[in-house]
Amino acid sequence: MSAPAAALPPFRTEDVDVRDPYPLYRRYREADPVHGSGRAWTLFRHADVAHVLTSRAYGRGTPTARLPEDCPHLRRTTANWMVFMDPPRHTRVRSLVARSFTPRMVEGLRPRIRRLAAGLVAALAEEETADLVAGFCAPFPILVISELLGMPAEDRPWFRERAVGLQQATSSRVARSPGAFAAAEAAARDLDAYFRAELDRRRSSKETPADADPATTDLIAEMLRAEEDEPLGDDTLVGTCIHLLTAGHETTTNLVGKGLLALLANPGQLALLRARPELAPGAVEELVRYDSPVQMISRWAREDDEVGGRKIPGGSHVTLVLGSANRDPAYVTAPDRLDIRRDARRHAGFGMGAHYCLGAPLARVEAEEAFTELLRSLPWLTVAEGPDAVRYADDLVFHGPERLLVRPGG
Ligand code: HEM
Secondary structure, three states, rough: OOOOOOOOOOOOOHOOOOHHHHHHHHHHHHHHHHEOOOEEEOOOOOOHHHHHHOOOEOOOOHHHHHHOOOHHHHHHHOOHHHOOOOOOOHHHHHHHHHHHOOHHHHHHHHHHHHHHHHHHHHHHHOOOOHHHHHHHHHHHHHHHHHHHOOOHHHEEEEHHHHHHHHHHOOOHHHHOOHHHHHHHHHHHHHHHHHHHHHHHHHHHHHOOOOHHOOOOOOOOHHHHHHHHOOOOOOOHHHHHHHHHEEEEEEEHHHHHHHHHHHHOOHHHHHHHHHHOOOHHHHHHHHHHHOOOOOOEEEEEEEOOOEEEEEOOOOOOOOEEHHHHOOOOOOOOOOOOOOOOOOOEEEEOOOOOOHOOOOOHHHHHHHHHHHHHHHHHHHOOEEEEEOOOOOOOOOOOOOOOOOEEEEEEEE
């Protein structure tokens, strides 16, 4: 077994500069890409990340063990999130949800997504200086997921508050912020009650799943229909609704916020996309690669394995730095350059293997519509001056600005 090329201090997320994590990643990727010892490892290269995500030697394991005993709702809901499941349960739950959450259904939502984006942008256009996160990036995905789940418009602000509370339980800063678990538990309790009542209402209402109109159907109706052949149980259905709400919220918020920052920092690419909106699909893929909304995920080694010449013992916790893998020059040329015309599709920004992001088709449509609408309707967009105009959340699982002030520019 070869030893690391140079002694670097143990990699700690606290040491990463959230405004620009890439120089630090690069040091580890070049000097000690399979970093760690004992049963804690961090991987920085694209090929190694791909190996772990597609190998049967690694599993997910639920986070329930690290959640406090006095958070029963949080423990129950996360135990029913497919992202934390292993086969055979993962395969069963994912295939049922995937049968309902099809790319065709997502494409059907596109006109409604476009209208939602246009509505938010129209309100922004009236402001002198606007916080793009508060005014667009954060509310937009919640509006879309509410459409997807068929939730009434008046419930959306309530929904959003709970989504934010719950997200704290899966962020990398949870251990550091007191009260985060209490907020997440309260959100999990409220959302659990909401979706249980919604399932009861749907089942007892006249509009049975079989009657749903294909033009207006939603994911809950589709899952209830799919479940008629193969019941999953209400804990799993309710858990899935809550999971979709959180999985698709902060991620898309950050893709739009960081994507816009990257475009504004690269005026040539911004001008190109503005002039040729048909490049939006490739631009979205490149932006997920260039500054990945999810910077790291993790796995447990079920058995001994070898990665990059180093032995990973069974039982190890392995952190996969997607943000570094996507800047690996062994995978993509000139990785630190934003190039919306490159073929970035093999990036790891949506994960890989069995847990590849189920919402990726929806995220792509949302981001395409968001960038197109923002660039078309706000041609003046410029980041405001001042040290506080862009403030990043102190988080690397969900990575992006929590404040992004923009103003009319020249
Ligand atoms: C899984 C990223 C948007 C639903 C994942 C994973 C990543 C990811 C990296 C893999 C996690 C792992 O393997 O541990 C993203 C990014 C998004 C995004 C960057 C936006 C830019 C969405 C949306 C939804 C969604 C909009 C749904 C509304 C899911 C689900 C899984 C998942 C259900 C779990 C799949 C499974 O375990 O089989 N996502 N996601 N995501 N994502 Fe996304």
